[in-house]
Amino acid sequence: MKTSAHVTLVSPRFAHRPAALLASLSIICLAQAGNVLVNGSFELGWTGWDHTGETLLHSNPDFVPDGSQSAYFNAYDQMPDGKVSQQFPTVPGVSYTLEFIYGVYTPNVPQTQQSMAILVEGQSELLNQLAVVVGGRNPVPFVAFAYTFTADSVSTVLSFIDNATYQEGLSADAIVDRVSVSPVPEPAESGGVIALAALGIVFSLRRRFAK
Ligand SMILES: [Ca+2]
Numbered sequence: 001m002k003t004s005a006h007v008t009l010v011s012p013r014f015a016h017r018p019a020a021l022l023a024s025l026s027i028i029c030l031a032q033a034g035n036v037l038v039n040g041s042f043e044l045g046w047t048g049w050d051h052t053g054e055t056l057l058h059s060n061p062d063f064v065p066d067g068s069q070s071a072y073f074n075a076y077d078q079m080p081d082g083k084v085s086q087q088f089p090t091v092p093g094v095s096y097t098l099e100f101i102y103g104v105y106t107p108n109v110p111q112t113q114q115s116m117a118i119l120v121e122g123q124s125e126l127l128n129q130l131a132v133v134v135g136g137r138n139p140v141p142f143v144a145f146a147y148t149f150t151a152d153s154v155s156t157v158l159s160f161i162d163n164a165t166y167q168e169g170l171s172a173d174a175i176v177d178r179v180s181v182s183p184v185p186e187p188a189e190s191g192g193v194i195a196l197a198a199l200g201i202v203f204s205l206r207r208r209f210a211k
Pocket of ligand 1: 041042043064065066067068069070178
């Protein structure tokens with residue numbers, strides 16, 4: 001199973017690094033252009049998503065890193081058993097980038113670490129990772145995560161599963177937003193860039209020999 005991951009802190013450390021934030025957002029925007037998920041930012045409620053356990057939609061701007069709604073896990077100190085899933089079409093053999101924002105609101109116990117299980121299943125299990133963050137408040141320290149997986153069927157299911165214990169879930173709520181799954185650009189597309197570069201070299205050589 002070939003997977004990779006990177007995380008990007010969205011706030012608040014980017015506050016003094018606007019260029020880094022811009023670069024990060026540019027990458028995310030490019031990836032979201034080919035998003036195969038429906039309603040990845042939960043702006044249409046649960047449309048496209050299945051949800052079980054302690055999950056709800058939140059519209060308080062403090063808990064919404066993208067748009068006007070987010071998926072909220074384990075509110076009101078309930079058992080952290082929430083699961084949010086979406087089934088989406090895939091092309092076997094094609095690699096996809098999964099991106100999302102995850103944060104934990106800890107009003108009383110800052111610095112509490114929590115994790116969310118990330119599961120991607122086609123015919124086989126394609127991705128099984130724990131996204132780990134440190135909670136906080138004012139603002140919630142949201143983190144952008146990215147993983148890649150390669151599809152093995154025409155239909156794939158992505159699931160976010162609250163991984164907190166009951167004790168960890170007390171006074172700590174998880175938030176997921178801006179979820180996207182986008183195909184990784186084919187080599188042919190990057191090949192076009194290489195071809196353009198080669199044309200430039202040929203043009204340059206012609207000019208030199210023409211003198
Ligand atoms: Ca949203």
